[in-house]
Amino acid sequence: MVTVTYDIITVGGGIAGSSLAKAMAEQGAKVLVLERDSVFRDRVRGEAIMPWGTAEAKELGIYDCIMASGGRDLPWWDGYQGSERTSHRDLTATTTPKEAVTAFYHPTVQECLMQAAADAGAEIRRGVRVVGVQTDGSPKVVAEVDGCDTEFRARLVVGADGRDTPFRRWAGFDVQRDPGHTLVAGLLLDDVPVADDTSHAWLNPELGLWVLIFPQGGGRVRGYVCYGEAAGFRLTGEEDVPRFIEESIKAGMPESCYANAKPSGPLATFDGAASWVDHPYRNGIALIGAAGGAPDPTWGQGLSLTLRDVRVLRDALLQHNDWEGAGNAYAEERDRYYKVLHDVELWETDLLMETGQKADARRAKAFAAWREDRTRQLDVLLSGPLPAMDENTKRRFFGEE
Ligand SMILES: Cc1cc2nc3c(=O)[nH]c(=O)nc-3n(C[C@H](O)[C@H](O)[C@H](O)COP(=O)(O)OP(=O)(O)OC[C@H]3O[C@@H](n4cnc5c(N)ncnc54)[C@H](O)[C@@H]3O)c2cc1C
Structure with a gap:
């Protein structure tokens, strides 16, 4: 040898x-x-780097390589609750690293x-x-x-x-x-008419559904549907594409988004458990x-x-x-x-x-506290990990103090 x-x-x-x-x-x-x-x-993997990761890509000198292979900046983040748009956020102005999402x-x-x-x-x-x-x-x-x-x-x-x-x-x-809790299904789709400088996120907490669309340009998007394991199904293969679209619309996404959509990759579902x-x-x-x-x-x-x-x-x-x-x-x-x-x-x-009712009440309390003081909400998932957190950070997040 x-x-x-x-x-x-x-x-x-x-x-x-x-x-x-x-x-x-x-x-x-x-x-x-x-x-x-x-x-x-x-393999149905991640295709959107959050702003704090875009900063890391630049620091490592690989951002240009990502862009040269078809990557694109998504400076806007549009959030929806059901069919109502709740935010239209310029990530390059409002995140700590002042960077966009990078899609590829x-x-x-x-x-x-x-x-x-x-x-x-x-x-x-x-x-x-x-x-x-x-x-x-x-x-x-x-x-x-x-x-x-x-x-x-x-x-x-x-x-x-x-x-x-x-x-x-x-x-x-x-x-x-x-322990398991959520499942994440992903699919690449063509002919999806959404603003292609924007990450689109539909949250429907009543149904435990969270749908994300990251445009890659030319009408192509990577779509994800995140849902509770308790739903008891996994979206896999061509025959489940209609259900993937159905669940996305249930989350609040307008039907017109996927009206002419054509899958251009495999549909697969993964365990959310870290x-x-x-x-x-x-x-x-x-x-x-x-x-x-x-x-x-x-x-x-x-x-x-x-x-x-x-x-x-x-x-x-x-x-x-x-x-x-x-x-x-x-x-x-x-x-x-x-x-x-x-x-x-x-x-x-x-x-x-x-x-459920208990979860709805918990959300109502937290969202009310966030409206009064936006710093409670934490921006870790877009802006990156804080140097430290404690029990107080958690209580503030849940609006419990
Ligand atoms: C459904 C889903 C959605 C996601 N969405 C996002 C997202 O929106 N944003 C985000 O930031 N992240 C997302 N992620 C996570 C992201 O995909 C991963 O963090 C990223 O791919 C990790 O990269 P990696 O190089 O560590 O692992 P991988 O991408 O898995 O690469 C591992 C490599 O090792 C090779 N390999 C494996 N075994 C062997 C072996 N025995 N010998 C030699 N080679 C081997 C494989 O072929 C592969 O090329 C998502 C993940 C999933 C599953």
Whole structure:
């Protein structure tokens, strides 16, 4: 068996793996990306980076790459409750980072970032599936290359293989998971006549429905329907497209939006329950992106979180000669911002996705308090994690003090 040694190996060449490979290869590190897929396809993933993630993309120097592969700025955020438009917000003026949502088609951006990593000097191996990892001494991954198990060693191995993959367990991390609550269905559609500089969000708390549309230009949009697990169905495959449209209209979306819509990708539904690892570094192995923590897709935070992970890990590796120290510094910082995001997501889910009289009363109380003082509402999901939060932040959010 041949063993080749690198500074960094990323297991997975998605947005997390390729962005880190690019960032570190640019700094002279010898980087290898091991990516299972030879061709990227629509896996129904995130295609809208929230404003705080747009700022991270710019900081990492990948924003131009996203734009060059068909990305677009969505400076406006229109919110609706049922059929009533409740907000028309200029994100570039009103969020802390003063940035827009960045919308794009995921497979094209994956391709572009992988090329950018290669251009920066990273070695890319595609069609290579990692099948094991060892953490004694310098970390080592085993991958299937042309039907043979091949070992690769590195000073640092970075798990960037997405949600629900076995790598993090092989590496000895305990995976935490929230109880299930929401499901998220996603579909790419053509011929949808909505303003294409705007993210459109229909919230119908009485039905526990939350529908989002992120335009990609030329009438193409990525649509999501978020709904309670208790509904007892999962929208999957061509035969469920009419139901996807029906649920969107039930949330309050005008019928005209989807009157001529044609699906142009698969329809799939995912569990909303977040899964994550506390302190995502040990023994020469770091986890980033969805492998480190996959938030509830309902709230659209995964890509921003991924880009923050990449930036924080990059900076730690550049600041510390001792990469054990760098890995631990990254993991401590990651725990902090992940907790803020996770807490806010759980509060939003409690407040906005629960149905029934008790939930209606709770919402009425919170919304009244928000109208009096907008800072109670928190803008974490668009503006990014606050440095710290406490019980008082939570009580203020729910209008309980
Ligand atoms: C339905 C849904 C909607 C979402 N909506 C949003 C949104 O609106 N906004 C947002 O910010 N986020 C959203 N997200 C989250 C977002 O998609 C993820 O945060 C993001 O894709 C994470 O990127 P990643 O590179 O960590 O993982 P992935 O995108 O999953 O990439 C992992 C890569 O690793 C490769 N891989 C896996 N196993 C192996 C192996 N054994 N060997 C080698 N390679 C391997 C895979 O082929 C893949 O290329 C959504 C997620 C879902 C499921």
